[in-house]
Amino acid sequence: MDMMKKVPVxxxxxxxxxxxxxxxxxxxxxxxxxxxxxxxLHCKNARCIEGCPVSINIPDFIEAVKGGDIxxxxxxxxxxxALPAVCGRVCPQESQCEGKCIRGIKGxxxxxGKLERFVADWARENGLEPEAPAAKNGKKVAVIxxxxxxxxxxxxxxxxxxxxxxxxxxxxxxxVLVYGIPEFRLPKDTVVAHEVENIKKLGVKxxxxxxxxxxxxxxxxxxxxxxxxxxxxSGAGLxxxxxxxxxxxxxxxSANEYLTRSNLMKAFRDDYDTPIxxxxxxxxxxxxxxxxxxxxxxxxxGAEVHVVYRRSExxxxxxxxxxxxxxxxxxxxxxxxxxxxxxxxxxxWVSGIRCVKxxxxxxxxxxxxxxxxxEGSEFDMDLDAVIMAxxxxxxxxxHSTTKGLEVNKRQCIIxxxxxxxxxxxxxxxxxxxVTGAATVILAMGAGKAGAxxxxxxxxxx
Amino acid sequence: MxxxxxxxxxxxxIYLNVVEAPRVAEHCLPGQFVITKLxxxxxxxxxxxxxxxxxxxTVTIVFQVVGATTQKMAALKAGDxxxxxxxxLGRPSDLTEEPIEELKKKKIVFVAGGVGxxxxxxxxxxxxxxxxxxxxxxxxxxxxxxMYEEQMKEVAGNLxxxxxxxxxxxxxxxxxxxxxxxxxxxxxxxxxxAIGPLIMMKFVCKLTKELGIPTVVxxxxxxxxxxxxxxxxxxxxxxxxxxxxxxxxxxxxHLVDFDQAMKRQQMYKTEEGRAMLALQEGDTxxxxxxxxx
Numbered sequence: 001m002d003m004m005k006k007v008p009v010x011x012x013x014x015x016x017x018x019x020x021x022x023x024x025x026x027x028x029x030x031x032x033x034x035x036x037x038x039x040x041l042h043c044k045n046a047r048c049i050e051g052c053p054v055s056i057n058i059p060d061f062i063e064a065v066k067g068g069d070i071x072x073x074x075x076x077x078x079x080x081x082a083l084p085a086v087c088g089r090v091c092p093q094e095s096q097c098e099g100k101c102i103r104g105i106k107g108x109x110x111x112x113g114k115l116e117r118f119v120a121d122w123a124r125e126n127g128l129e130p131e132a133p134a135a136k137n138g139k140k141v142a143v144i145x146x147x148x149x150x151x152x153x154x155x156x157x158x159x160x161x162x163x164x165x166x167x168x169x170x171x172x173x174x175x176v177l178v179y180g181i182p183e184f185r186l187p188k189d190t191v192v193a194h195e196v197e198n199i200k201k202l203g204v205k206x207x208x209x210x211x212x213x214x215x216x217x218x219x220x221x222x223x224x225x226x227x228x229x230x231x232x233x234s235g236a237g238l239x240x241x242x243x244x245x246x247x248x249x250x251x252x253x254s255a256n257e258y259l260t261r262s263n264l265m266k267a268f269r270d271d272y273d274t275p276i277x278x279x280x281x282x283x284x285x286x287x288x289x290x291x292x293x294x295x296x297x298x299x300x301x302g303a304e305v306h307v308v309y310r311r312s313e314x315x316x317x318x319x320x321x322x323x324x325x326x327x328x329x330x331x332x333x334x335x336x337x338x339x340x341x342x343x344x345x346x347x348x349w350v351s352g353i354r355c356v357k358x359x360x361x362x363x364x365x366x367x368x369x370x371x372x373x374x375e376g377s378e379f380d381m382d383l384d385a386v387i388m389a390x391x392x393x394x395x396x397x398x399h400s401t402t403k404g405l406e407v408n409k410r411q412c413i414i415x416x417x418x419x420x421x422x423x424x425x426x427x428x429x430x431x432x433x434v435t436g437a438a439t440v441i442l443a444m445g446a447g448k449a450g451a452x453x454x455x456x457x458x459x460x461x
Numbered sequence: 462m463x464x465x466x467x468x469x470x471x472x473x474x475i476y477l478n479v480v481e482a483p484r485v486a487e488h489c490l491p492g493q494f495v496i497t498k499l500x501x502x503x504x505x506x507x508x509x510x511x512x513x514x515x516x517x518x519t520v521t522i523v524f525q526v527v528g529a530t531t532q533k534m535a536a537l538k539a540g541d542x543x544x545x546x547x548x549x550l551g552r553p554s555d556l557t558e559e560p561i562e563e564l565k566k567k568k569i570v571f572v573a574g575g576v577g578x579x580x581x582x583x584x585x586x587x588x589x590x591x592x593x594x595x596x597x598x599x600x601x602x603x604x605x606x607x608m609y610e611e612q613m614k615e616v617a618g619n620l621x622x623x624x625x626x627x628x629x630x631x632x633x634x635x636x637x638x639x640x641x642x643x644x645x646x647x648x649x650x651x652x653x654x655a656i657g658p659l660i661m662m663k664f665v666c667k668l669t670k671e672l673g674i675p676t677v678v679x680x681x682x683x684x685x686x687x688x689x690x691x692x693x694x695x696x697x698x699x700x701x702x703x704x705x706x707x708x709x710x711x712x713x714x715h716l717v718d719f720d721q722a723m724k725r726q727q728m729y730k731t732e733e734g735r736a737m738l739a740l741q742e743g744d745t746x747x748x749x750x751x752x753x754x
Contacts, residue, residue: 169688171498171505171545179690209547211688214493215484237690241702248697248721250728257691265504265685273504273530274685275732348724395689397707 004107007036009114018299018329021183021268033118037066039103039110047100053445056080058097058112065115074123078130082155085191086177088117091441092319124194133202137161139458142227144212147175148440149233149431151199152447158202160455167210175235179264182293213401222426228458229426231450234398236432240390246342251350255294255389262297279303279385283353285339286389292322294387295331305331310338310358310371342386352382392437412436419453428453463546468537473605474526475576476535483518485548491583492554492711496687498545504530507684509580523579529736550687551710554584561591569595570650572635572665574657578609581656586616594618600635604628636668643672650674663719670715678714680705683728696722
């Protein structure tokens with residue numbers, strides 16, 4: 001075994017998987033996991049833990065895997081994370097735990113994400129359940145939004161004995177895990193549904209189809225429904241568009257719409273009623289994880305897919321693994337390219353996009369080199385659909401219907417990082433609703449902080 | 462599950478359901494909508510709220526059979542249930558937010574077209590309950606498509622019914638009646654609300670622009686989530702792009718780009734057609750015309 005390299009993980013072959021919605025990565029088996037675990041140096045000052053937003057004791061769980069005690073490994077992870085099977089799949093490990101791994105200095109980092117996934121999957125397959133909660137303390141907490149932040153916050157509070165109800169606007173719990181991330185990266189019926197079941201086993205109640213701000217307001221939850229505190233984990237759901245001509249043409253979609261149709265509504269399956277149009281040639285505008293998800297979904301639905309991104313490969317915000325997978329599957333990357341107009345036919349359908357070529361100038365506020373238009377580089381690309389994956393911002397509905405809840409210029413709720421405390425007494429917030437669109441694991445970190453903040457607040461009340 | 466307490470056909474291909482949905486009934490106002498989903502595999506369908514009973518915790522919806530999903534909904538009976546029923550969504554009608562005294566000074570006319578009569582009803586009823594009487598014009602293609610006549614009579618100041626083919630009351634469009642009222646009957650209106658098919662709202666707006674009557678329309682575009690997430694419902698209003706689900710569904714009719722909205726309404730016609738055919742043909746369906754073995 002080459003200690004410099006990760007034990008390779010089995011995957012569906014690119015040519016096979018680009019035609020189905022089954023999971024791309026097949027994960028380690030126990031033998032492979034135990035072998036990979038031997039690469040961990042068990043550092044005393046484990047930098048990987050610092051890199052983890054929920055501070056999982058990584059060396060300890062890997063040590064348990066090395067000895068073949070997967071049950072113990074799961075116990076260690078569960079102390080810190082409510083969603084290990086999810087995080088093992090979707091965390092940007094290369095910039096977090098694995099990015100800090102000492103092994104990574106000379107060779108490849110320990111495959112922490114794949115080990116976490118193995119442990120979580122093993123636990124699910126072997127019927128391990130999270131530890132039973134403490135005795136009820138009689139205090140009621142409402143959690144708004146059943147995504148990663150809400151699930152984590154609810155789980156932590158339930159373990160401490162709180163009576164927790166999650167209110168979810170959609171018909172299914174999971175938030176971005178069900179509407180945003182595709183089946184081929186995160187299986188819904190097995191992985192996500194199981195994680196949701198686990199928090200229910202802790203006594204958390206989930207009420208779907210409740211739009212906070214419309215069906216009931218936060219003030220009403222506190223004054224009329226007897227909740228002692230509220231955690232807002234409502235995410236960043238509002239899609240951005242470019243504001244270029246032709247953007248309302250038929251065949252232009254937000255990535256949110258396209259992915260929601262396919263993931264939440266399962267439009268890719270014939271036995272579900274929601275339609276999704278099938279196209280021949282699609283451009284996905286943007287370079288983040290959502291852009292990769294939309295591109296790979298369109299590819300699986302039969303299209304030739306181009307990712308159109310205005311900066312270069314180095315600046316692509318998507319996880320390295322997603323870009324790698326997308327390329328293997330046959331996605332074409334048109335980098336340093338920016339659309340200026342969507343072209344339409346006489347019936348109002350997309351017929352193409354007009355683009356300009358870009359070059360990178362000086363670094364901007366984000367530290368990334370600023371893309372500049374190359375004069376005279378305009379060209380047209382024939383297409384029949386365009387998917388805009390330009391990021392999302394928080395829905396203003398909650399703060400506009402809650403007295404005394406302050407937001408910043410970007411419509412994000414202002415909350416303390418350590419506790420989730422907002423400007424309104426008894427109301428806490430975390431995740432994308434506070435930070436703007438970020439990652440699952442950061443939202444989980446904020447959910448944990450919110451649970452801690454709420455526990456302190458209600459213990460002192 | 463959201464139980465259906467009453468289900469009936471109220472006009473040709475037009476159905477009414479009274480649904481138990483306490484959270485919606487408690488807070489909804491005229492102008493808002495709900496999203497229904499029949500079962501696990503169903504579509505999310507946006508429908509404007511047509512009545513509500515806060516005490517009983519019920520909400521009334523009215524829908525026309527236009528595709529496979531509404532066809533399945535038409536078969537629902539009292540005692541059946543929707544798997545999902547979420548709301549109230551969207552902003553309430555601006556009229557509900559104006560001071561009543563201001564409203565009483567206004568001369569308001571509603572123009573309802575076809576199945577749009579149902580969502581006009583709760584607005585007229587709400588105004589009536591607050592002491593504001595308004596004129597209501599109800600237009601439909603033919604007599605069999607007239608609905609809510611008795612209920613509307615009870616709450617409207619004056620009710621004018623018209624049919625395109627002249628099979629009931631009078632012959633002509635809602636716009637003809639409005640034009641007649643203003644130009645020949647000496648009526649003056651400060652505010653118009655038009656709800657119905659896009660083409661009808663477009664022509665009402667064209668007329669009221671000429672007559673100088675500010676007009677509000679209720680848009681019902683394609684939606685997925687109905688909460689602002691997908692952007693499928695975006696429409697051009699003046700120089701801005703608005704999401705009907707969170708910014709509307711009511712907008713200034715003189716600023717709405719109806720032609721674009723009509724094109725966008727066609728987006729899934731092919732897919733819808735296939736789904737309808739599959740439902741009608743049942744086991745004999747093999748993918749539609751041209752694919753028969």
